[in-house]
Amino acid sequence: MTDIKRKGVNIVDTFAEAFPMVGTRVVVTAPTAEWAEIAARTMTGFATSVIACGAEAGIERKLSRDETYDGRPGVSVLLFTMDKDKLQKQLRNRVGQCILTCPGTACYAGIPGKPSLKLGSSLRFFGDGWQMSKVIEGRRFWRIPVMDGEFVCEEKTGYTKDAVGGGNFLVLGKSHEGVLKACTRAVKAMSQMPDIITPFPGGIVRSGSKVGSKYKGQIASTNDAYCPTLKGAVDSELPLDVEAVMEIVIDGLRPRPSPPP
């Protein structure tokens, strides 16, 4: 079973989960980097799994003033669902409730061209007739009057149907502390990569699931084969000395890895 052994770690090639998803990117800017991050964190809150959150979302990376369209600090956010209609609904609700409401923010397309999702074109109605549109270099922006001035929001953002999501790594270890430390380092390394997010808390899942349950109506339940407390009771996949297992779920805009920026 052991494919590679590196620095005392066995890496076993079993399988990697990979669901086809649809994904989009928006760029959120604000007067300061702190407020851009607050807006992005709020927008990507409660978005760990499509099972119950409606979407999987996360911060792709922070953007400097030179990298954003309006020359302010920004954050690029990725959002994933299983189909376009759900993605449209989640995007509208999350930008409408978390970015529009956040002081000083603006929201721009993160993927150019078609196919596209409505962004400002549906949020503009909040302006109650006082909104103005401006077309600059073929891109339409909506200026929506709000209590702190104006909310600028691009009319549309592109999306991709080639996105992929799923649990890709199970990290097994002899201590909880060690597994957590290893996963934290792994997520930190992954955060440098473009086009991906790790949507779970801190990028790590401790409650990996299997499909189905003994209980009616429960569509997913604990992955007992990987629960260390059940090693002796179920058909376990774990060696006896494993004390904890954690999973890293990755959602990406492209099926192949992008080169680092």
Next chain:
Amino acid sequence: MSALTFKMKQRPDQRVDLSCLTPDRLAGMRSKDIEALHIGTTRSKLCVGDLFKVSGDETSQIRFVGTDDRCDHIGARFGEGEVLVDGDAGAYLGASLKGGTLTLKGDAGPYAGAAMSGGTLDIGGNAGERAGGVLVGEVHGMRGGRLIIRGNAGPMLAERMRRGIITVCGDADDYAGARVVAGTIVFLGKVGRFAGYGSKRGTLIFKKEPKEILPTFADCGVIEFTYLKLLERHLKEHDVKLRLPRRAQRLMGDMAAMGKGEMLILR
């Protein structure tokens, strides 16, 4: 291949219509056929070869040298390619322009960029009356694209403009932005009387506070605008060096019309 160049031999004794000398219309034509094109506007016949020395063969890049204010309709209605005018231009320079780039080094006559819907018209000198305005028989003026006037603009600039961005680096005369329906006009110099008269929507941005503001524009106070940063970036890409502050005084009007237009006076 070199740019198709029209070098004017002498000042014409009549106004000439050069609307046939655009990249779209000259594509695939032989030099001999181009020289035979009729450009006169009176009963006395005048062909391209009578007025211009023609050289070069790249029809997507056209260059006029030595033109004057009798040369009308230069670059009118073309959709792609590049036209450079090393001289002055008469009326209707780039009127109904759809795309591409039209650059004039000298001054332009009336109706420059009137009813244009795309592309970039860059006027190095002054523009006559009704630049970016409405053509006879049309409902709207400029409908898209970029019009840059690096000198002064004549009266009735951007009348009934519908979309697009106009930048006036010098001064603008009376009735600038009159009856504008939408779009953006940036004034870097002084502006005459009645700016924004009858405008429904649209944005007039002033670097210098206009001496006279119509009483039908309502003061909304000084506010921060993120949009100005987007505009600054756009202007920079078109070689208009301007640092726009984020704060501007906003006046809404013309309340005698729809009243959803605005004046932004930069602070």
